[in-house]
């Protein structure tokens with residue numbers, strides 16, 4: 001028998017990122033044995049506790065309205081550029097922070113569709129996150145467009161072949177998640193980008209489940225538009241604003257439907273008539289959520305320090321270990337793996353299925369093991385590369401084994 005407890009200790013000891021989990025608040029909380037949901041809500045860093053307190057006293061309290069001129073007006077673009085460089089493979093001037101992912105998806109999808117006015121179809125898939133599906137349903141109703149649905153395999157995801165088969169000269173826009181929120185399937189983004197462009201369509205990627213866990217090269221892959229959350233692997237905090245990427249090539253023509261003063265050229269002129277600001281600023285509508293974007297900077301500090309190659313390597317090692325434990329302990333108890341077994345096609349989480357997982361998840365939470373449950377019968381093991389230890393993976397999967405075996 002492999003001694004997995006010893007293996008977990010050794011993996012943690014030899015982990016190049018072993019010093020990072022201790023930088024997160026709650027990493028020493030004895031009530032939380034294993035936090036396996038950093039892909040839904042990342043932990044705060046200790047630095048964030050200080051940065052937020054300092055922002056309230058020195059920034060907001062000290063600078064008052066002067067803060068807008070000094071820093072806040074540009075902060076969505078300043079942090080956007082840092083996100084672009086650290087985790088998106090995006091050159092400066094293409095990324096901004098603000099709104100929720102849902103709202104940014106709407107703004108970017110509408111803006112993209114306006115660039116293909118003679119086309120009538122949007123390609124999407126049945127396994128995409130609910131908000132993506134609902135929004136595109138709403139847009140198709142609003143504009144009288146047809147939705148062309150891809151039906152991916154539940155444990156897999158949308159292949160480049162699926163996209164080639166779905167697009168045509170009618171396709172205006174393809175909208176997909178880079179990593180599927182349920183299965184964890186990682187798209188072949190460069191091939192899918194090429195498939196969309198070969199048909200003359202545009203590609204909008206949802207990066208919520210990939211940003212901060214897998215390497216992304218938006219500029220190299222020629223992705224047209226992208227959005228993503230900052231409260232998952234980027235640890236921005238509950239409801240932290242999302243980011244939007246508009247490729248430089250589209251910016252001059254791009255327009256979005258929520259015309260607000262903060263996205264206008266020279267907003268403080270308070271002039272008549274909307275004229276979009278130059279560049280990525282035109283994605284902004286109203287006053288940006290400055291308070292909400294303070295914490296993102298601390299995780300960017302860490303990622304800039306270690307680089308995404310190291311983050312992805314840790315992520316793969318964590319999911320591989322989770323799968324190894326699952327194979328030894330959980331498959332004999334009737335559990336199924338509903339994520340890709342090939343690490344090259346897998347993001348930062350692993351989904352396992354069993355009919356009793358709804359009830360078992362509640363008991364796991366009581367014992368301080370915190371994954372999340374996804375209907376109908378899935379447990380998602382979300383492994384956040386900077387904050388999750390191999391010891392937590394061991395504790396989490398052994399708790400699931402014990403719960404399944406005990407009743």
Ligand SMILES: *Cc1c(COP(=O)(O)O)cnc(C)c1O
Nearest residue numbers: 100101102129177181206208209
């Ligand atoms: C988490 C997530 C969202 C959430 O969108 P919000 O507007 O922040 O609620 C959207 N899309 C995907 C793929 C997600 O994983």
